[in-house]
Amino acid sequence: MLKPLLRRAKALVNITLDNAYDARRYFAHSQSGRYELNNDQLRGRLLQKAHSIEKGLSMPERRSFFGLKALSELEKLITAYEDRGLSEDHVSILMARGAIQAYFEAHSGQDAPANIAGFERLASKGAAPEDVGTIALTREGQIKAAHGDLESVMRSRRSTRMFAPGAVDADLIRDVIEMAGTTPSVCNRQSARVYVVRDQALKEQLSTLQGGSSGFGKDIDTLLIVTSDMSNFRDSRERNQGFVDGGMFSMSLLLALHAKGLGTIPLNWSAGRSQNKKLLNLLNIPDTDLVIMMIGIGQMPEHFEVAASPRRGLSDLMVEITP
Known part of the structure; x- marks a missing residue:
């Protein structure tokens, strides 16, 4: 009777320790709870936010000037990327600039809200891939x-x-x-x-x-x-x-x-x-x-x-x- 209980207790200890090990690594290396991002985390966040704009562009019933919050966050991320002098050839910054380019092209001829009117400048730097936005x-x-x-x-x-x-x-x-x-x-x-x-x-x-x-x-x-x-x-x-x-x-x-x-x-x-x-x-x-x-x-x-x-x-x- 004691042996099975000890086996279960040992298993529980191992599960607890191994999950604590996972939690420590995830907390140390993920973006969880972070205000300042390292370069890899910044690239990952750029990909995520750019994709949120792409998704909006691919919706069946797209709202005019959707995703203003996401667009504002993307502008801050691109600015941070520029300030660090990172490569303009990486897919993350190309995709981010391309998403903004596609966003403003989709709203061509419309007056942009004042809080994003200047963001279009971010699409003009660097050559975005041809397949950005939507296909x-x-x-x-x-x-x-x-x-x-x-x-x-x-x-x-x-x-x-x-x-x-x-x-x-x-x-x-x-x-x-x-x-x-x-x-x-x-x-x-x-x-x-x-x-x-x-x-x-x-x-x-x-x-x-x-x-x-x-x-x-x-x-x-x-x-x-x-x-x-x-x-x-x-x-x-x-x-x-x-x-x-x-x-x-x-x-x-x-x-x-x-x-x-x-x-x-x-x-x-x-x-x-x-x-x-x-x-x-x-x-x-x-x-x-x-x-x-x-x-x-x-x-x-x-x-x-x-x-x-x-x-x-x-x-x-x-x-x-x-x-």
């Missing part, structure tokens, strides 16, 4: 690309916030989830699970709870909630494995849905305790399930726009390890 796509072009080889499928997949009317075939969703079941997982644990929501009222509740789909959430036909069952994992060393396996499973879903000719929007689940409990209770999801993310699905319109979201270059992605 115009067609359903026909996306389906053709999705029927190509794997590289074509991966390079053409885009997150969309514009959906056409029309129900998504339930059998097709089942096929896609079964396809994603081929995703590798640690020691073949296969911890992933997908909750499928089609009820409009429930989707609206989930959209409000998630908080990142205002302006287009009502157009999502089917909503997937991807989870990972923590009961599949053994000890503290596997405390993050559910996110790894669930994340890979989610990417498989996104690629499979694209290959089937459907529009998708990945919706993050960066939730605190209270928010997470509300979701579990709302859908009767067991406490053993670790929520990974949501995926909105719908039919693609004949013509639509998506956020350009230029990517980091290879030099930022790859590090050669040499003796």
Whole structure:
């Protein structure tokens, strides 16, 4: 009797210490609670704020001069970047300038509010990539690309916030989830699970709870909630494995849905305790399930726009390890 209790006590101590180690590193290196950002954090914040402008530009019903707060924050970040004399060739500053450029082009001929009227000057410095702001796509072009080889499928997949009317075939969703079941997982644990929501009222509740789909959430036909069952994992060393396996499973879903000719929007689940409990209770999801993310699905319109979201270059992605 004592031995099992000691084993559980030891496991709890290890989990506590390892999570404390994670918390220390996250607090030390993330932007959490920081007013002053280091250069890498500044670049990350630029990408985030520029993307918030891109998202607004890719909305189906765009408000005139939307996102004034985000635009003001982006102006401060660009100014800080300039003051530090950092490279004008990095994707973060190019994307930020490009987002401002696209914003003012989208409002061409309109009188800008006084508090942002001078921001347009920030778009004139440095050559922004050609694919900033939004990209115009067609359903026909996306389906053709999705029927190509794997590289074509991966390079053409885009997150969309514009959906056409029309129900998504339930059998097709089942096929896609079964396809994603081929995703590798640690020691073949296969911890992933997908909750499928089609009820409009429930989707609206989930959209409000998630908080990142205002302006287009009502157009999502089917909503997937991807989870990972923590009961599949053994000890503290596997405390993050559910996110790894669930994340890979989610990417498989996104690629499979694209290959089937459907529009998708990945919706993050960066939730605190209270928010997470509300979701579990709302859908009767067991406490053993670790929520990974949501995926909105719908039919693609004949013509639509998506956020350009230029990517980091290879030099930022790859590090050669040499003796």
